[in-house]
Amino acid sequence: MAAKLLATILVTGTGVVARSLAQAYRQALANAAKNGVAQETVQSVVKSANKTMNAAEARQILGVSEKASWQDILQKYDTLFEKNAKQGSFYLQSKVHRAKECLETILGPQTGA
Structure with a gap:
């Protein structure tokens, strides 16, 4: 019950x-x-x-000029990415990666992407 x-x-x-x-x-x-x-x-x-990175911001993050070759961009990317990986700044590392992605989409595969 x-x-x-x-x-x-x-x-x-x-x-x-x-x-x-x-x-x-x-x-x-x-x-x-x-x-x-x-x-x-x-x-x-x-x-x-809509807050995507533009090319000017990407170049500023990577420290490359508008006339930089894709090889220069990749070299700068590798240097900054590894430096931030070792020192533990995931935020900066992700910004560097997004900057490379941004320039890669703008420059396209014909430049060696």
């Missing part, structure tokens, strides 16, 4: 909690839409996706 009563209370309580959570979620979505929070979130995601 006690087990049946406990099971009934548990099932009823779970149903009440589930319905209240669903209602709270719907209300939060309605509030977000009303306040424009959802639109701001989408816009911030789009803005962050």
